[in-house]
Amino acid sequence: MTYTYEVLCEKLLAKDYKLTPQRETILRAFTEHGDSHLSAEDVYHLVKSKSPEIGLATVYRTVDLFAELGILQKMDFGDGRSRYEFTKQEEHHHHHLICINCHKVQEFDDDLLETLEAMIARKNSFKIVDHDLKFYGICLSCQEQT
Amino acid sequence: MTYTYEVLCEKLLAKDYKLTPQRETILRAFTEHGDSHLSAEDVYHLVKSKSPEIGLATVYRTVDLFAELGILQKMDFGDGRSRYEFTKQEEHHHHHLICINCHKVQEFDDDLLETLEAMIARKNSFKIVDHDLKFYGICLSCQEQT
DNA sequence: TTTCATGCAAAGGTTTTGCATACGC
C-alpha cells in the first residue's frame, strides 16, 4: 500500500493540519522506500539530501503525526529505536520474521492468528484491539551460508 | 519457575563468573516478585532498601548477564524501557495481554501458536528459534468500569 | 492575520561506559 499526495492532503485537512513541504517530502521518502522499516534517523538522512534544512525534530513530529492519522504504523524490533512503515490496508495484518543473524526483517501474512485471537479473547475475557507477532530465527540466505 | 541460589551459582561458575552479594540480591528480587515484569529501575529500587550501596549500573549489568545465562528473559512492552522476568521452562511459551487503558500486563498460555509457528516456518523457509506475541486491548476490569 | 509548523538547541529518560577501587576465587 502506498499513500499518495492526495490521500495525505485529505487526511491532513480533515483534522485542520497543514500541508507543508516537509510533510510531503517525508511521505515521499516512505513511498520510495516502501519495503524498508525506516527509523526516524533513517528518514532524516533520506530527506536531508533533498531538503538539507529539515530538522530531526520535524521528522519525529511528522512520523508521529502520520501514525496518528493511520498512514504509518509504528513498530519496535527491539533495536532501541522505533521504526515505521505504511499501514497495511488488507483485512489480515502482516507480521515479521526477524533474522537474528543478519537482522533482516521479512514480512509474512497470517490467517490463523485471527482464529487464535478470538480464542484468547474469549478465554481471558480480554477485548483485543490489536496484536503484534514476531518470530525470531535464521532466514533462508543465512541458513544457506553455513 | 523460580531460580534458586544453587542454580545461579552453578550457571555463573560454569562460565567463570563470580558469585557476588549483588547478584544474589538481584536474583532474590526476582524470586520475591516473580509475577511482575520488572524494569532495571524497578529492580534497583527493590534492592536499594536492602543494599543501599548498590549502583544502577550494576543492576543493568546483572540483568543483562542473567539474560545471557538464560535465567531472565528480556522483554519489551513498548513503554520505553526493557523489562525482565524469569525464563519459563515449560514447553509452551506464554505471552502477554497488555491493557491499553490501565497498562496492566497479564499472561496467557497458548498451544495454538506452536502449530502456527510450524506452518510459518515451512511457508517462508525460516528457521524459527523464538517468538513474541502480544495482544493489546481492554482488560476485564477496565471493561467493567465503563 | 491567525494559527499551526518548523528549526534549533536544550532537556529528558534509559542504557552504556571509563576508571579507580574492592572483592571473589
Add this chain to the structure above:
DNA sequence: GCGTATGCAAAACCTTTGCATGAAA
C-alpha cells in the same frame, strides 16, 4: 595476588520540548 565486579559519574543514545521564527490557510 589475579582478574573480574562494583560504584560513581560521565557519556551515549533516542526522543521530546521550549521558544522564536516562518509559512500555510
